[in-house]
Amino acid sequence: MILTVTLNTALDLTYRVPSLRPHASHRVREVIERPGGKGLNVARVLAALGHRVTVTGFTGGETGRAMRAGLVALDEGGLITDALVPTAGATRRTIAVVDAVTGDTTQLNEPGPLVSTAEWNALLDRYDALVPGAAAVALCGSLPPGVPVGAYARLVRTARSAGVPVLLDTSGEPLRRGVAARPDLVKPNAEELAELTGSHDPEQAVREVRRRGARSVIASLGPQGLLAVTPEGRWRAVPPGLVKGNPTGAGDSAVAGLLSALVEGVPWPVRLTRGVALSAATVRAPVAGEFDAAAYTAYLDRVRVTAEPV
């Protein structure tokens, strides 16, 4: 079982409108409702790859109920276990307003419920009980109001004490503190790297993140693919040419690819290939956050991985 943690889960809504004009009234043509939050996206891709996954994090209110129902509905193989912890406040919504003509997206993100100390402690109890049974842990996304900024550092330490590999995918201060707790793997993008280290040179930034505590760093550089710097070596993995489409969820699919390959014990080049192929297949899929299974299989043969001198 792989455990994914999503502290700021969401009910993701996509609205298709003819054209968004501020201060006008719009009839929404199409509404798509999906469970959201990075760790839930990772879990869904892991399940699609045939892995058993347990999801924890917070859920509350009618939005939380709808999110959980969606998680069950999308889990065709029955591989996802819902271990979410209830909150008094309601799960946030995110709304992506998609212009039906241009495809451009306007995003509205609710802040999320205020998590109480008792609720945070309940999450810690749940997490501590789940970690020993996990083959790997993924800690994903932003923190909702009320959760201490050092939350991920605490969760990383627990996983490390239990000897379970832990991947951290977040940003800002929670990432900075989490890195100091020495996670096995972090997967920052170029922007997160720059924010964390002050350097806009990915090479230099990755070195700095490892110096601060991350054992391995996989930098996701958008169309340039992944740069992996690990104790076992250093690689670049690039997708086959420019992949056009919607990048929403591509990073989460990369995390799922890396984690699934990690627990299968395959070497780094195979892990990176899977991460890049899944990420590209997600950009290609018509629905945001889904991946195109046929494209994934095709990409597996076409991702180029090159070892670089350490």
Add this chain to the structure above:
Amino acid sequence: MILTVTLNTALDLTYRVPSLRPHASHRVREVIERPGGKGLNVARVLAALGHRVTVTGFTGGETGRAMRAGLVALDEGGLITDALVPTAGATRRTIAVVDAVTGDTTQLNEPGPLVSTAEWNALLDRYDALVPGAAAVALCGSLPPGVPVGAYARLVRTARSAGVPVLLDTSGEPLRRGVAARPDLVKPNAEELAELTGSHDPEQAVREVRRRGARSVIASLGPQGLLAVTPEGRWRAVPPGLVKGNPTGAGDSAVAGLLSALVEGVPWPVRLTRGVALSAATVRAPVAGEFDAAAYTAYLDRVRVTAEPV
């Protein structure tokens, strides 16, 4: 008991954002969630005035559940009875994105669930059972997909057969067909009048609507107040000077004022005073759809009603 019918109920969300920019990502600062749809707004104002109200219409999914919970939470006096009929599809959301700086609003309205024939028949059964016990009926708002366009005509005829006064507040073809069924009262605004009759002269349009079947017409003319043409006479009721604020829900408050006065059997000038005062007090309230109780009381003395020659 007053019966209000809201076929296209909604969960109304208000998002406060610093400034809405198309194709950008926004953190929503504040989320307000309320039961919505015109007939539910009317019911809430009636209850605030001390009247027992029964609400019917459709409800479904987690959004419907949240809407019903909100209705109970806002009904401090316990005067509202929920007689909503379940649908397989989920109740729609409406989202008002309010610019925190300018106060301008961008509106996104979901279309609503597709209502099946069986669900529509269930609504008719519920309505037919409730009408004989009602002192008055209000039929409010748009029709969701699947409901026949002649829906309001059917509902008007039932109320008339039972001898229960019926008010119709809708627009477009449902209004046109509803008027032909001879409702006691319609409350169109200037735009609805023009759409229905083709005339932009409210006087002429009101005459035409009465000719087509409405017994009394109360035209709501925004800041110019109400123009009432009835078998008992003809009046104008105007608010005291320009009322500044948010007009959302002002028309629904006017309906509640007219209905409450109707069932109390007071004469037309008192009914119109109440409608205008509630409407103005709604514009003045900080939260959309609420009314300012102190302002309402003050306005009752300051609305001017003048009889006009028939």
